[in-house]
Amino acid sequence: MKDANKPGTSARNKANYLKAKEAFNNKEVDKCILYYAPNHEVKSRQSEKGREGIRxxxxxxxxxxxxxxxxVxxxxxxxxxxxxxxxxxxxHSQTVLGVPPTHKKITASFWDLHLFDENGLITExxxxxxxxxxxxxxxxLK
Structure with missing residues (x-):
């Protein structure tokens, strides 16, 4: 990517990552997917490519x-x-993995890695x- 070392690129990408998470938390899916490139691809599992897949x-x-x-x-x-x-x-208010709702608060860690394009959009x-x-x-599981 031609501007990978351009000053501010890392900060812009990090800010866009955080804005996407904020939009997700606010259930603003239309806003959230604007941080993803039209050709976005999830590499960690099989899924539909593009913004419709992430939507x-x-x-x-x-x-x-x-x-x-x-x-975050x-x-x-x-x-x-x-x-x-x-x-x-x-x-846990919906059936998950065949387990009926327990109404317990569930907490889990996750990690995500994103590759951004020259426009600051997530591509992978x-x-x-x-x-x-x-x-x-x-x-x-017990």
Whole structure:
């Protein structure tokens, strides 16, 4: 990417990452996906490419976990990369992994790595969620 070392690129990308998380927390999916490039691709799992793919993912998260909130604990930016460590908190109010709602507050850590383009839009994403913690908290595992 031609401007990867341009002054301010890392700060801009980190700010866009944080703005996308804020829009997600506010259930502003239309606003959130504007931080993703039209050709965005999730690399950590098979999914539909492009903004429609990320839209389906974000809307699905809000459907499964209606009160989900993401707290970014750390975000580190270097050139066109931003890595975040976050805590997701939500109430288990929908059936998840076949487990009926327990109405317990669920907390799980996740990490995400994003590659940004020269316009400050996310082009590639890798996610890692602590699914074991979720399964334990909803009672699927003891």
């Amino acid at each position: 389906k993912f974000l809307e699905g998260m809000h459907q499964t976990w209606p009160d989900i909130q993401i707290t 604990e750390q975000a580190v930016a270097e050139d066109n990369w931003v890595m975040g460590r976050s805590i997701a908190t939500a109430t 994403t890798w996610n890692l969620m602590d699914n074991l913690a979720i399964m334990q908290q909803i009672g699927l």
